[in-house]
Amino acid sequence: MAENLSFLAPMRILRGTDPGRVAAILAAIAVIGALYGLPLLRLAANRLVVGDPVFAGESFGAEIHAAAGLTVAATLIFGGSRSEIGGAGAVTLLLSAFALLTLGLGSTAADLLSGEPPAARASLASGAWLAFACLAVALAIAVGRASRPWLGALAAGGAVLILVVAGRSGALDGLSLAVELRARREAVLTAILQHGLLSGGALLLGALGAGLLAAWRRAQGLVEILVGGIQVVPAVALLGVLVTLASGALHAWPQLRGLGLSALGPVPALIGIAAYLLLPLWRGVTLALRAPDAATLDAATALGLRPRQILAQVRLPLGAPVLIGALRVAAVQSIGLATLGALVGAGGLGQIVFEGMAQFAPDLILLGAIPVIALSLAVESGLARAEAAARRWSA
């Protein structure tokens, strides 16, 4: 009898007023729907054609059903207990579901490919991507419920660890994405490094420029117009203009070539990206300088603090959250814009993306796109955490 009534549990949860629960249940339903309703893999004759869909019911092992079961169990635990332990338990179950799904997809891909010619590819299909995305959403909700700030980083680290261990052991070798990665391992690692240098360098250059602009007190009105105007110019257009100007500069001063400069390459990309970061960074610096109110500054002066001491001991601590917030916005923008840098020959992950577009090879595009998205999500969440910490510290 108890078994027959268990299906009522989700309905009881739905009546609750907690939007997190509703979202968790919706995410779990979406995971199940994606696993059983959509193709999980596509088997193709080579890497460029769209393959035939393979569904969960056809040739998958027990891992997929186990992953689905764990997702349902996680949702029930999550809905059943409001406690933080419920959240932590759900996180564990969802991570296990993620591991099982990954391994299941890997082993089925290997099974499908055995007996096929070497050019055949088994690539992840819509159902697998949707299931991964919904699992990530469910994980985020469960992490939020557990209200332990380190759990999010731990869960993300766990997911990465699962992927690395599975990849190293060869369990994912059948998947087209892994084949593509094996062929271009060095290129991808170089591109990630270049991307980091490009976006980090532009961030540094932008911060320098923003600091100088904010220090130019008399012309703040003009600075606002200029910095705002740059935002209106589309990035592709700005890069084009910069390349034109750079080649003009090289004609006027050929000795610049001796310094290793060229019209195409990282220099125009760095300048272009930094130009877009000026607005958030400059705004952040001016707001941060205005963060302490007049009374606080008067008190500091009355205490006998010198201007430099006021800057270091009053203005900076009070302005830190605003400053880190600006840095966060700028850093995410920088990583995104660095993708376009490949257009002017600056390298980075954009180069892999564009190569994939030119060859019309979806897995190659993914190989460039996934690190970009992962980098920006990591930077975004890391700096968001730093911003919250600074807010607590200065309050």
Place this chain on the structure above:
Amino acid sequence: MSRLRPVLGPALAGIFLVIVSHPRVARTIVGWLGEAPRRALDPAYLSALALNHLLLAGSGLILVASAGVGLGVVATRERGARLRGGIDTVAAAAQAVPPVVVVALALPILGFGGPPTLLALACYGIMPVLRGTVGALEGVPREAREAATAMGMTRPQILSRVELPLAAPAIIETLRTALVLAVATAAVGALAGAATLGTPIVAGLQNQNLVPMLQGAAATAALAFLCDAAMLGLAALTRR
């Protein structure tokens, strides 16, 4: 007339850039820079590209505005209050996927041309508009709403006659940013084969032909500034 002063800057910048994109001017500039000026694009082709660019960006804006403002209205109703917590999280996550990457990922699924660009516009534009609309509607003074209730207005009447008119300038401000973003994304769409003003830039970068590249870049920037000016003008006219 003084209301229209903010329009002046972007409008002048736009007109200046239109002049730069003219074949003769662009060739002269490239000549000054010391490069051999090669064949330029004729104005008819450039304006055809501009029209296509504007159509793509405009339909993107309509998509983003209807979804963003609509969801913003829902999120600010009493029943939608629960959604608001999630909006900021989703908005932050959506910003992590740059438009180029969306265009690239959509390419194998949606094929060449406009559709991947429209998808990128929707992915990148809806959340900022939604956020801006929520902010604008929340900025409507409570007294105004209470007065309308006291006058016996129904909820839809309050929305259409009090809240939306009062929030209009702030919503238009958000849509201005969205339109500028749409123009920029349509330029990126050239990478996926959409015929926009980004096309001569991408082609010019590939075969080192500076004249069409400068023309395309100036024309794209001009379009962005003119759209910006138009939205600023609209905002100035609604702000009474």
